[in-house]
Each structure stands twice: as structure tokens, then as C-alpha cells.
Amino acid sequence: MVRSHHIKRTLIAGMLSVSAVVHANGQVDAGFTQYFEVPSYYNPAAIGLTDNLRIRGGSRLQWMGIPKAPKTFIANADMPVKLFGKRIGVGLIMQQESMGLYNNLTIGAMGAYKLKLFKGELSIGARIGLFDESFRGSEVILPDDNDYHQSADDAIPTTDVHGTAFDISLGAYFKHKMFWAGISATHLNQPTVKMSTDGTEAKQYEFKAGCSFYFMGGGNIPIKNTLFEVQPSMLVKTDFTFTTAEITARLLYNRFIYGGLAYRYNDAVALLLGAYYKNFFLGYSYDYPTTDIAKASSGSHEIWLGYSMKLDLGEKNRHRHKSIRIM
Helix, strand or coil, X not given: CCCHHHHHHHHHHHCCCCCCEEEEEECCCCCCCCHHHCHHHCCCCXXXXXXXXXXEEEEXXXXXXXXXXXXXXEEEEEEEEEECCEEEEEEEEEEEEEECCEEEEEEEEEEEEEEEECCEEEEEEEEEEEEEEEEEHHHCCCXXXXXXXXXXXXXXXXXXXXXXXXXXXXXEEEECCCEEEEEEEECCCCCEEEEECCCCCCCEEEEEECCEEEEEEEECEECCCCCEEEEEEEEEEECCCCEEEEEEEEEEECCCEEEEEEEECCCEEEEEEEEEECCEEEEEEEEEECCHHHHCCCEEEEEEXXXXXXXXXXXXXXXXXXXXXXX
């Protein structure tokens, strides 16, 4: 099954309306096979989870071999800070995706309040930002009149249009040394982007970003008397009309290198590889479609780069100094 928001957003150009305003709805969040490397994209509470400044950048090339298939880039940075003696998480995220004649851009600032609970840490977080949608109407090719199209259709823009809307996401995330889990809602306010061809409301096109709900969970299971850890995880997404789920199993060796497999329901199977070296991270995954998309595409590729820097959040060394006296 092709992702529903890709279908909906492709079909917007063919939707007809008796008025000069076109309305469309769709899911806009990208799907990443290595979702565990950027959990804050789906859940704004998943920030400041370690004592590190954590930076991740990734790119996904979906359905290789299909013209104008989705291409996604994401960059994320987060860290813990202390404010009024309390530990909180802060972060920034940017995601850009192109598919067909559509482009969307999401930019957001995140904050999460943290408290100790059940030998773990509970985070409650929010993301506030902007959602920008654009359509390259100048590249639209309308066929001659037939049963499905008209050569002049007011419902299809023939010039480039774009618009921006305010965006809110909320989430809760719990981290324990043995497991982690989170629930969240993205685009909670269902931002409506109004796109106009001439800056007026005379001819206006609207795109409504639908709210999506997520459940994420995973664990770290050491294999006794070895340097191996099993890291299972899962991600479930729904808007109560369309639901998708994926499960992942990774085997990590010596906290250095891992390999794994993933399955996304009614969509794809994936191979994952990754390595952590000092402060750096490199990850790669390959998805092979399990649907009819495989007849036209060789699969999807995803690559990630990351960097982590240890932060000193303690107080005991803040005023420490060395004596220059030679004893």
C-alpha cells in the first residue's frame, strides 16, 4: 500500500470544486526506517535524553526508479539544560520533503520538562513551529479535454503557490535503563495552509495537515556473558483512518556496531547497519517493497550522520581551579 498522504497529496491536483477554493487534507509526516535515531521528530518529549548535545542529520530516497518519488532531509539537535535547578530538554528540528510537484518544510523549537519516576525519567514536551507547503503549478501539464481533465481547470493552479501555518505537537516519553516508550500527537492544531496564486483570496487553495498519533517503544536487553545487546523497538502511527506499524530488531556489539532487520506492515522489509565511533555515528538502511511498488522501484535508501558532545551539568567542578605553586 502506498503511504496515504502521498496519495492524497498527489490527488489534490485533480480535485474539482464549484468554488474558486480547493480544500485538501493529508498526513504530512515522513516515515523513517531509522526512527529510533530521531525520536523527537515523532515525539517532542524525546529530547535531552542523555548528558550530551546530540546532533543527527538524515536523508531518505524513497522508491528509487520512480520519477519524482519522495525525497526527505531532516536535521535535529537537542540537549539537556538546567533551569532554576530543574533539568529540562531543549531542541531544534527541521524537515524538508519533496514529492512530485509538492514540497513541505517543517521547522520547530522543542522543550521538555523532566522528572524522576519509577527509577526512570518522564518527559513532557511540546514543539512549536511553522509548517510550509508549496506546489509547483508552473510545471503542471494539463492534457487536452477528456473525461477526466479540462485544459483550463480553475481547481488546478498553473503558477507556483505556497503558504505557511503555525504548527503544534505534544508528547510524553519515559526512559528507563532497560526500556523506553512514548506517546505523541503531531500537528495537533491541524494547521491549514492557504496558498494563493496572486496574494489575494480571489483564487485560493487550502491544504490541511492532519493530526497524527504515535506510539513508540523499545528496549535494551544484554546477552549474559557477551558484549552483545538486543535492541527491539516499534513505531505505530494512526490518524484513526489509516494505521501503520513497524517493528525493528537490532543486535549491537560492544556499543560500537549494529545490524538489524525491520518490517513495516504492508509496505516493506529493511536491512539496517550502523556504527558508533567516539562521538560520531553513521547509519544506513535499505527498504525493499513488499507491495506492487516493487514492480517499478528497486527500493528505498536512508543514510544518517550524527555527532554527540558530552556536557557538564554538574555543580561540583564549577569553581574548581589549579594552584600554580610547585610543591
